[in-house]
Amino acid sequence: MAGSNEVNANESKMAVPLNTWVLISNFKLAYNMLRRPDGTFDRHLAEFLDRKVPANATPVNGVISFDVLIGRTSKLLSRIYRPAPSTSAAVPLLADLYQPPSADPFPVIIFFHGGSFAHSSSNSAIYDSLCRRFVSLCGAVVVSVNYRRSPEYKYPCAYDDGWAALKWASAEPWLQSGKDAKFRVFLAGDSSGGNIAHHVAVRAAESGIEVSGNILLNPMFGGNCRTESEKRLDGKYFVTIRDRDWYWKAYLPEGADRDHPACNPFGPNAAKLDGLPFTKSLIIVAGLDLVQDWQLAYADGLKKAGHSVKLVYREQATIGFYLLPNTDHFYQVMDEIKNFVMTNVQ
């Protein structure tokens, strides 16, 4: 690990508020305990340690949530967040939950939580909080997908689940809005969720489902070579090259390396995206995230293939800045997301 532990702790402590530092360091510590050198994962301990919240059909700050099984035979769970339906009843009826939140066009955000493909769930407290915020921000209906995680489920399970959720949502009549009864969908995700959003968007483009926009927060990409940012920032701000390698090994197929197209969509093995009706992207990169070179390469790759990209580079931000509403990064990025959605929902 580059740099001594003490130096790294001091550096990262100067970059974020103290409670953020505690939160992210706690995750780092816990996650270190869960990854085993032989590639297995202590799933039971992971579930024990993860702080979860139940769905809640009682409005809290104007937002309600409920869990849905997408298809009875499939076990794909998703948590739906939406503005509280206007009803005289104190608690919305089941029928109310499925009323469109407005007659005017509203966005549907299909959200893929982060966790490097292995951690967290749609009912993890950190993501419940974030999804609620998206609803408040954009008047959106958010579908947070509880995709299957590695190492138990490797590529392409997460993408398959993301695709299943998108297809399910596209067929729900209450998620269509506006005079043209259109399904105005955005794909969003942080870390591995951002990676999933990209790959589901590719499938959507190939299959003729129109996506209004992609929102990628610190998306997880990589490749075989060690980029400059990886070497420079290794171990300095909560993340190490070593743990990134572990997670890729856990997700990618047996024997694959990090130039696999799932990990490196603009690498030597990737299919071209030129000519595909791929959606517009809002890509948020944190300047203290060691994989930023891959994220910037991703943005470049999209542009070169002729697709619209808005890149937001927060120089002093670390991973996880969007988990706590206590920095400029948080509020300004939320603003960017809101503008992007409002602009492209028409």
Add this chain to the structure above:
Amino acid sequence: MKREHQETGAGGGSGYHVATAADMAGAKGKMTAASSMGMEDDDCGVDELLAALGYKVRSSDMADVAQKLEQLEMAMASTAAAASDDASVLPQIASDTVHYDPSHLAAWLDSMLSELNAPPPPLPPPPPVAAAVHQHHHQRFDVSTASAVSEPPAITTVAPLRPSDAYGFKPVPPPAAASGGRVVYGLDPQSEMIVSPRDQKRKRTCSPSSSSSWGAEAGRARGSRTEGASSAKPAAALPVVVVDTQETGIRLVHALMACAEAVQQENLKAADALVKHISVLAASQDGPMRKVAGYFAEAIARRIYRRRPLSQVDRALDSPALEDLLHLHFYESCPYLKFAHFTANQAILEAFSGCRRVHVIDFGMRQGLQWPALLQALALRPGGPPSLRLTGIGPPQSDHSDALQQVGWKLDMLAKTIGVDFRYRGFVASSLADLESRMLLERDGSEGDRDDAGEEEAVAVNSVMELHRLLARTGALEKVLRMVLAVRPRIVTVVEEEANHNGGTFLDRFTEALHYYSSMFDSLEGGGGQAAAAGEEEQQQKHRAMAEAYLGRQICNVVACEGAERTERHETLGQWRVRMARAGFEPAHLGSNAFKQASMLLALYAGGDGFRVEETDGCLTLGWHTRPLIATSAWRVSAASAH
């Protein structure tokens, strides 16, 4: 970027948060989010932002917690560096540690730091009888292994046994004569309910000594607000898991809600019409929703018509033996009771660690399904089993059979087989509130020279779905908890349905119950374990049908009854925490080892992927998908109450 930001409403429209009237209660909303994470009023001074994410850290402790995180990382990195070259993966010793209550970061970090700094202890010496000081409770229950491979800790609980295996023969079915030949099981749930829950209370007047007190109590309690109602809080969370998004399913729920609303408004004519409409809708519905709707509609009908007087047949259909039979099928058909027994036993085992004489008091003995596993685990205990005394409490039997004694004999035989010194005593009581502590503590004279004169007895009190019944009578719970305090238990294990079926208005209760039992019924259907042979499949179906009838009786009680008759007064963990704290108890946290083993057993027994074990604030819950349905908690006498 290190500035603390206030969340301000951007005028109009959606800014950083929705500026609606709801936000006048915004602070309350935040507290609701926090309280749904299980925070109580005494958590003042905690960092609000972290609390919303499930972590309780006092703002004043933040720097200290940060330091501990650093220390821990350095300690682990240096140990790892010594062991292997992979510094990013912590040594096994950390992952084999038993973890408790991850929400309390400071305490969690402390326990891990002390784990790393001290060598793993041998089997802990018998802890002092007096209640332990609060911050040491982690160490007391901490059983770590130093092995490189992740193994379950030294204290283990054997997997719950099938009742027939445990006893070597099938349990005794209820005598047919007592039911007058008119026992209708739930194969056709639309047909006559087996027994009116109203009758359940009546039967408890069978034993002459209690009939007068019950009659008077029932009369007095009816119509009066019982102690059960929870105090005013921010709006309770309503977890909803939607499985059936069929069009008719939604209409059915809608009709049920409308019906309940009509009942609340005392518009009985409309309610009646809706009940009939529900039956029509339900008939065209498939799966668990049909059955759930059937039971709820039936219950509303009973409420509307208030069936009186109770017929002879109704009374005959109601017997504890029948109740026990349904309970047994419920036990077989789904993992909830197995989970309850397993997690409670785990806590009891840990509390009894190092004790040579132990006494378990079971508030609801029934067929004693919980105890064979505990006996086995005690028999296998390193250092040998303690002498175990078991006190079982059960209701009077209408047919005067002595089920309570019979269970004791069976357990005694098992104990002899596996070499555990065992004594059993049954107490018949119509209500737990009729018991006195001295009755439970006094020993019969037959002890003789088996009595280790010097050593005190370690007591565990176990209550699986019994405490909520006491809420039907003012003061009953408090009396029972005072009695529990008086027996000076080392551990009190409490398992309860995780739902609020006891607060607010009828409509609130109805709504809660509808969601709760929908999830329950769904889990019965979806979670059936792999039945290999055709015969097993049929057996599973029979279990399920009876289990549904068992739940149907609860539904009927929640919806159709009031006052002292409404005994299914389920409350949530949050509510029980308040009650237990008021009564002088403090939490004894269940840890990651119990969690892991429960999860692993679940995979064996339940088969279906939908069951989830979760940890909240030191308690374990088992639920269907994301909806917790049953919660196990453990308690100790608090330091303050000990004196």
